[in-house]
Amino acid sequence: MIHIKELHKSFGKNKVLSGINLDIETNGIFAVLGPNGSGKTTLIKSILGMVLPQKGTITVNGGPIKKNWKYREQIDYLPQIANFPGNLKVRELIRMIQDLRRKPSEEQRLITLFQLEPFMDKRLSTLSGGTKQKVNIVLTFMFDCPLIVLDEPTTGLDPASLIHLKGLIREEKEKGKTILITSHIMQFVAEVANTIVYILEGKIYFKGSIPELKEQTRQNDLEHAIAAIANAKNHA
Ligand SMILES: Nc1ncnc2c1ncn2[C@@H]1O[C@H](COP(=O)(O)OP(=O)(O)OP(=O)(O)O)[C@@H](O)[C@H]1O
Numbered sequence: 114m115i116h117i118k119e120l121h122k123s124f125g126k127n128k129v130l131s132g133i134n135l136d137i138e139t140n141g142i143f144a145v146l147g148p149n150g151s152g153k154t155t156l157i158k159s160i161l162g163m164v165l166p167q168k169g170t171i172t173v174n175g176g177p178i179k180k181n182w183k184y185r186e187q188i189d190y191l192p193q194i195a196n197f198p199g200n201l202k203v204r205e206l207i208r209m210i211q212d213l214r215r216k217p218s219e220e221q222r223l224i225t226l227f228q229l230e231p232f233m234d235k236r237l238s239t240l241s242g243g244t245k246q247k248v249n250i251v252l253t254f255m256f257d258c259p260l261i262v263l264d265e266p267t268t269g270l271d272p273a274s275l276i277h278l279k280g281l282i283r284e285e286k287e288k289g290k291t292i293l294i295t296s297h298i299m300q301f302v303a304e305v306a307n308t309i310v311y312i313l314e315g316k317i318y319f320k321g322s323i324p325e326l327k328e329q330t331r332q333n334d335l336e337h338a339i340a341a342i343a344n345a346k347n348h349a
Pocket residue numbers: 124127129147148149150151152153154155156
């Protein structure tokens with residue numbers, strides 16, 4: 114589904130991605146992990162065409178993404194920070210995104226699932242962080258795209274909403290979709306991800322299953338496996 118070859122991205126003198134090679138196969142839940150500032154969001158935004166790399170190629174569904182915006186219609190994206198105008202009401206925002214994307218959408222089930230009815234006529238600026246995140250999750254999952262990209266989807270969610278989010282992610286995977294997730298919450302990653310992609314020093318340091326990562330690092334759980342990589346690098 115996604116093929117990335119020799120991707121390089123710097124911001125001024127800051128080399129963030131320095132030769133990323135990565136294949137994301139169709140149907141699976143891929144967790145993109147790495148230390149703070151390692152380039153996870155930069156990689157995701159490169160796939161979405163929101164960051165322009167200096168070198169390298171990205172193909173999505175067989176076609177190069179350069180100068181081709183059409184592929185983005187096939188992607189549902191939850192950004193790490195969504196900045197919508199604060200004076201918009203939740204109902205207005207949902208309608209605005211529907212108008213922009215001009216695709217069939219199934220928002221009512223999600224509004225009910227996340228108990229957002231009481232907030233539909235509230236302005237975004239008056240909502241709590243967690244409620245805003247639930248609205249963003251509705252905006253992401255209300256369409257039916259084959260590729261879903263979630264940047265830190267658990268931010269601010271209470272336990273009940275987190276359970277609903279995990280259920281949604283698994284449902285979408287069952288439909289044969291490809292889901293790319295970044296998260297620092299290892300328990301969440303361990304519960305949902307099939308494949309771990311770990312970025313370190315601008316390159317893909319590891320790609321494989323959680324059992325493979327645990328075996329490679331000789332650790333019993335994902336959190337310690339990830340910490341072991343960081344420690345090994347710090348002492349190298
Ligand atoms: N638009 C930009 N202009 C300049 N520097 C940027 C820009 N976007 C990202 N960076 C820098 O690129 C590096 C990687 O940032 P990125 O947000 O991709 O990391 P991340 O792995 O997603 O981090 P985190 O885990 O903290 O969310 C950081 O040093 C960041 O400061």
